Amino acid sequence: MDLFFQILGYVxxxxxxxxxxxxxxxxxxxxxxxSITLGMYLIFVFGVVCWLAYGIYKxxxxxxxxxxxxxxxxxxxxIFKIINVAKGEKTTKRNN
Numbered sequence: 057m058d059l060f061f062q063i064l065g066y067v068x069x070x071x072x073x074x075x076x077x078x079x080x081x082x083x084x085x086x087x088x089x090x091s092i093t094l095g096m097y098l099i100f101v102f103g104v105v106c107w108l109a110y111g112i113y114k115x116x117x118x119x120x121x122x123x124x125x126x127x128x129x130x131x132x133x134x135i136f137k138i139i140n141v142a143k144g145e146k147t148t149k150r151n152n
Contacts, residue, residue: 062118069122076129089137090145097134104130 083089104126111119 065116065118066121069118073122073125073129076126076133080129080132083133083136087136087140089133089140092133092137094134094137094141097130097137101127101130101134 104123107119108123108127111117111123
């Protein structure tokens, strides 16, 4: 049964990590980060780094691999956002 949960962990980790790829590619191509907030991404990257540290502490490979990749992908998005904010990017307001 342990193997089942190990595989389940890798499937979950792969799914949640792959979810970042389309967004990262879009931001990489367009350099447009208006639809995301700096505060949210700062907190998110911090949280992923904490999960990575937790995975390392527990020696839990699905957590380590998923969060290592997520740190890289989300950091790329964060770097683009910081650059755009430094250039004076304004967040677009949406009419609700």
